[in-house]
Amino acid sequence: MSVHFITANRLLQLLHLLRQRGELHAPLRGADDVVRFAPLAAGILPDLDALRTLLPPKKYLLPPRETILTYRDDTNYQEPQVTTIPLILFGLHPCDLAGIGYLDRIFLGEDPDPVYASRRAALTLIGTSCSPDQFCSCHLQPSSLSASHDLFLQKTDDGFAVSSGSPGGDELLGTLAELIEERELAADDTRRYFGNQRKLPPQSELDPSLPDWQELAEHCLGCGACSICCPTCYCFDVLEFGGLDGRSAERLRHWDNCLFKSHAQVAGGASFQKDRAQRFRYRYRHKYRGFGQLKGIPSCVGCGRCREVCPAGLDLRPLAERLERGAS
Amino acid sequence: MKRLRLAIAGLTACSGCQLSLLNCEAELPQLIEVVDFHYFPMACSPALLEGEYDAALVEGCLSMPHENVLLLSLRKRSRLLIAIGTCAAWGGVAALKNGESRKELLQAIHVCDRISSSGYSPQPLHAFVKVDAVISGCPPEKEELLRLLAGLLRGALPAPIAYPVCTDCRMRENLCLLTEQSRLCLGVLTLGGCGARCPSMGVGCEGCRGPVPEANLEEALDICQQKGYDRQTVIDRLRRFCPEWKS
Amino acid sequence: MNASHPTAATITGVRSLSADTTLFTLTCNDRAAAGKVASFLPGQFLELSLPGIGEIPVSYCGLPSAEGMIELCIRHVGHVTSPLHRAAPGEAVGVRGPFGHGFPLDSYENQDLLLIAGGLGMAPLRSLLLALLKQRRRWGELTLLYGAREMGALLFLDELRQLALRGDITVQLAVDHRTHCLEGPPNCRVALLPALLDQLTIRAERTCAALCGPPVVYPYLVTGLKRIGLSDERIHLSLERHMKCGLGRCGHCAVGTLLCCCDGPVFSHARLRGVEGALA
Numbered sequence: 001m002s003v004h005f006i007t008a009n010r011l012l013q014l015l016h017l018l019r020q021r022g023e024l025h026a027p028l029r030g031a032d033d034v035v036r037f038a039p040l041a042a043g044i045l046p047d048l049d050a051l052r053t054l055l056p057p058k059k060y061l062l063p064p065r066e067t068i069l070t071y072r073d074d075t076n077y078q079e080p081q082v083t084t085i086p087l088i089l090f091g092l093h094p095c096d097l098a099g100i101g102y103l104d105r106i107f108l109g110e111d112p113d114p115v116y117a118s119r120r121a122a123l124t125l126i127g128t129s130c131s132p133d134q135f136c137s138c139h140l141q142p143s144s145l146s147a148s149h150d151l152f153l154q155k156t157d158d159g160f161a162v163s164s165g166s167p168g169g170d171e172l173l174g175t176l177a178e179l180i181e182e183r184e185l186a187a188d189d190t191r192r193y194f195g196n197q198r199k200l201p202p203q204s205e206l207d208p209s210l211p212d213w214q215e216l217a218e219h220c221l222g223c224g225a226c227s228i229c230c231p232t233c234y235c236f237d238v239l240e241f242g243g244l245d246g247r248s249a250e251r252l253r254h255w256d257n258c259l260f261k262s263h264a265q266v267a268g269g270a271s272f273q274k275d276r277a278q279r280f281r282y283r284y285r286h287k288y289r290g291f292g293q294l295k296g297i298p299s300c301v302g303c304g305r306c307r308e309v310c311p312a313g314l315d316l317r318p319l320a321e322r323l324e325r326g327a328s
Numbered sequence: 329m330k331r332l333r334l335a336i337a338g339l340t341a342c343s344g345c346q347l348s349l350l351n352c353e354a355e356l357p358q359l360i361e362v363v364d365f366h367y368f369p370m371a372c373s374p375a376l377l378e379g380e381y382d383a384a385l386v387e388g389c390l391s392m393p394h395e396n397v398l399l400l401s402l403r404k405r406s407r408l409l410i411a412i413g414t415c416a417a418w419g420g421v422a423a424l425k426n427g428e429s430r431k432e433l434l435q436a437i438h439v440c441d442r443i444s445s446s447g448y449s450p451q452p453l454h455a456f457v458k459v460d461a462v463i464s465g466c467p468p469e470k471e472e473l474l475r476l477l478a479g480l481l482r483g484a485l486p487a488p489i490a491y492p493v494c495t496d497c498r499m500r501e502n503l504c505l506l507t508e509q510s511r512l513c514l515g516v517l518t519l520g521g522c523g524a525r526c527p528s529m530g531v532g533c534e535g536c537r538g539p540v541p542e543a544n545l546e547e548a549l550d551i552c553q554q555k556g557y558d559r560q561t562v563i564d565r566l567r568r569f570c571p572e573w574k575s
Numbered sequence: 576m577n578a579s580h581p582t583a584a585t586i587t588g589v590r591s592l593s594a595d596t597t598l599f600t601l602t603c604n605d606r607a608a609a610g611k612v613a614s615f616l617p618g619q620f621l622e623l624s625l626p627g628i629g630e631i632p633v634s635y636c637g638l639p640s641a642e643g644m645i646e647l648c649i650r651h652v653g654h655v656t657s658p659l660h661r662a663a664p665g666e667a668v669g670v671r672g673p674f675g676h677g678f679p680l681d682s683y684e685n686q687d688l689l690l691i692a693g694g695l696g697m698a699p700l701r702s703l704l705l706a707l708l709k710q711r712r713r714w715g716e717l718t719l720l721y722g723a724r725e726m727g728a729l730l731f732l733d734e735l736r737q738l739a740l741r742g743d744i745t746v747q748l749a750v751d752h753r754t755h756c757l758e759g760p761p762n763c764r765v766a767l768l769p770a771l772l773d774q775l776t777i778r779a780e781r782t783c784a785a786l787c788g789p790p791v792v793y794p795y796l797v798t799g800l801k802r803i804g805l806s807d808e809r810i811h812l813s814l815e816r817h818m819k820c821g822l823g824r825c826g827h828c829a830v831g832t833l834l835c836c837c838d839g840p841v842f843s844h845a846r847l848r849g850v851e852g853a854l855a
Contacts, residue, residue, distance in 0.1 A: 032503045033503065033508075034501065034502070034503045036501050054498075054501050055498075055499075055501045059501075064499040065499075068579070069579075069580070069581075071626045071627065071669075073626070073667060076581075076582075076583040076667075076669065077580060077581045077583075077624065077626075077669050079580065106823075106824055107824065111577055111578040111579070111822060112577070113577075113579060113822075113824065114577055114579070114580075205831065205849050205850065205851060206851065208851060218547070219544075219547050220544065220547075221492075221494075221516045221544045221547055221548060221551075222491075222492065222540070222542055222543075222544060223492055223494035223495065223498070223515075223516050224491055224492070224494060224495035224498065225494060225495075225498045225504075228495065228498040228499055229498065234824065234826065235825060235826030235827065236819075236820075236824075236825050236826070237819065237825070237827075238629070238630060238819045238820065238825065239487060239629070240624075240625075240626075240627060240628060240629040240630065241475050241478060241479075241627070242475075242478040242479060242481065242482050242484075242626070242627025242628065243478060243627070244355060244358045244359060244362060244474065244477065244478050244481070245358065245362075246329035246362055246481050246482070246627075247329075248627075249626050249627035251630070253825075255495075255499060256825075256826070256827075257491070257495070258826065260490050260491055261490050261541050261542050262488075262490035262491075262541075263827060264816070264817065264827065265817065266653075266815060266816065266817045270790075272790075272816060272830075272852060273852070276542070278851075278852065281851060282829060285829070285831065285832050286826065286829065289832050290832060291823070291826070291829045291832055291833075291834050292823045292829075292832075292833065292834035292837050292838055293823060293837065295832045295833075309498070309504070311494075311504065311506065311507045311516060311551055312547055312551065478627065479627075479628070481627075482625075482627050482628050482658055483657070483658035483661055484625075484627075484628045484629075484654065484655070484657070484658045485654060485657070486654075487629070487654050
């Protein structure tokens with residue numbers, strides 16, 4: 001097939017052109033060997049071989065801790081002024097793109113979240129292809145989530161086949177004309193793992209007597225890494241802090257984890273998810289079966305971060321492969 | 329808004345927690361406006377317990393009989409009593425030697441065995457009185473202290489923290505010192521809220537904020553062991569700030 | 576104004592109901608917002624903000640009001656509700672809502688209704704009760720069963736005494752423990768709430784039950800109701816969870832794969848059957 005193609009030696013030029021349109025962020029390997037999405041300085045190439053950044057790109061849309069309302073006794077509650085400059089994320093893998101697609105469904109549905117919406121509107125998403133490693137599972141369980149993007153760069157031996165996935169992408173592609181040539185290519189597209197439209201059949205309730213739950217609970221350290229590093233974990237806690245003037249306050253939301261004791265606690269300290277095994281079922285349902293309006297839509301995009309960062313090496317995936325068999 | 333009438337007292341400890349509050353220099357002028365530091369011997373003289381307090385903030389643990397008298401008086405006079413710092417919450421550094429014979433400790437320090445002491449093994453506040461809230465840390469974070477005071481102004485106690493240092497650390501996108509560098513870091517067992525101050529600087533967590541709720545000690549010890557740290561080393565390290573850790 | 580943005584309201588009434596429970600009347604400052612926040616179905620909830628302290632989900636306790644008056648019955652047990660204990664008229668709060676699904680009033684048409692409240696569960700059921708009494712002719716027989724720990728913990732006792740005089744509703748009360756100093760109303764027994772079901776005669780095929788109480792009592796109530804012939808579809812119960820956002824986003828109130836804030840908090844028992852952790 002005929003594709004738009006950018007040869008590898010033009011990558012810096014491409015990045016230069018992108019930087020004209022806003023702040024450019026891409027995966028970079030730090031001195032500590034951690035790969036993070038970070039600002040990409042001119043002349044620096046991103047790490048496009050690294051399979052996963054420690055934190056997923058959700059940090060740009062839903063920062064770990066952010067002010068969602070401010071209060072003053074004369075103006076009451078007000079949304080904070082979020083100054084969003086155009087931000088271009090380069091080098092997003094299909095799983096991360098699908099993760100953003102999932103977050104969009106949560107935060108941009110009915111009554112869009114104003115802070116999220118303004119951050120999202122400032123974002124341009126440029127994906128790149130990858131090949132799964134032993135932690136990845138996108139290729140094992142096709143996801144109904146689509147890897148929504150503005151541009152997608154399919155890696156080949158000597159460059160990238162470029163495709164657009166949005167009107168913004170079309171427009172952006174137009175500005176890159178000087179770098180693009182037309183080529184005939186039989187491209188291997190990893191995005192096939194996403195956008196699977198098959199509807200999940202109704203599933204039976206989880207069996208609490210499965211020994212797996214207890215096993216997971218015994219080893220879980222409750223460190224929160226699994227949800228912090230998950231591209232689709234969005235559970236947040238809401239905190240409000242008053243000012244010392246007695247007249248002002250700010251309300252924050254910050255990342256929470258369903259395995260924490262406090263997660264399902266209500267006033268007075270009673271909890272609806274008393275033991276950790278039960279909380280693992282909560283997590284499982286959220287990741288593989290979906291809550292509320294997104295029931296039936298698994299949110300695991302198979303990026304493998306939770307497996308990689310869990311200090312105890314815990315992994316819900318093998319259980320999911322057993323329990324959701326026949327579901328996909 | 330009614331001014332908050334406070335008693336701030338230090339028991340057996342280094343006074344560092346009270347100093348943390350005094351170090352909030354930028355906020356002190358504002359604090360003076362809204363808080364009556366009625367009893368705060370470290371900062372204001374004369375200091376006499378008098379009448380009732382909206383809250384008592386107590387640093388340090390108890391190791392001498394006169395401290396019990398002071399603590400009970402503070403409890404009786406105050407609507408809320410708040411433990412400030414790890415010593416008040418868990419015993420802290422002062423309780424480091426609680427597992428050893430007091431007699432031998434006295435002898436080791438005073439050399440001769442004729443000196444007697446009315447002191448006893450240091451204990452956290454909750455061993456003696458009802459504690460309404462705890463601000464942990466050695467010392468506590470300034471931000472936490474200020475938020476405590478802002479809450480108290482409105483009659484509210486702080487929402488307790490229930491996550492470990494690891495949560496803060498991963499949120500900062502740090503390398504994991506324990507699993508990725510095999511360095512002893514107690515973050516997974518230690519109460520968060522410090523923003524992973526030490527691990528972010530490449531220093532393993534020392535456990536200064538005390539245990540996180542539902543700490544999974546067994547699993548953490550297993551992981552440390554795989555990284556070359558035997559159980560006793562880890563337990564000893566943990567007990568520097570909280571003697572209540574059981575081996 | 577979006578659904579995550581509280582609108583200003585003022586505490587205009589404070590009435591102590593028991594040692595730890597207060598009925599607050601709020602009035603929305605802004606007329607336009609009032610039309611939205613104070614229009615609700617019994618069983619729905621709102622999010623109440625105390626500036627500088629926090630936000631909590633609370634069931635509506637009174638009737639919808641075009642004037643923007645909102646009644647909330649609050650027990651002072653938590654981080655946010657404890658400071659409310661000292662709140663006085665004139666204090667500023669924030670409100671947003673209504674959220675969730677309430678009791679299915681339309682399906683109650685011509686049905687006999689059995690309201691069962693335990694403890695603070697009386698709050699949303701008072702809202703339902705007031706709505707039912709307002710259109711009394713739409714329904715068949717009305718029965719209220721209400722239990723609390725002790726006499727002093729029975730909320731709205733004065734209103735309940737008035738109700739008993741109406742003659743078009745049966746009220747049965749129960750307390751777990753007898754208290755010597757307080758004399759109860761004549762229709763009050765020392766018994767656990769589910770025991771009140773034993774001496775009840777109902778027309779099961781035309782009765783709907785609306786429940787709100789502490790989680791621990793639900794399994795007993797449901798068992799009792801099924802014993803006297805009610806089907807799962809005819810039992811509606813309101814679940815308590817910590818709905819931190821009310822919009823299905825914060826992830827704190829899931830019951831199985833249902834979200835208490837959007838799918839509930841009132842569910843038919845048929846929907847909760849087999850859902851782990853739905854009933855205690």
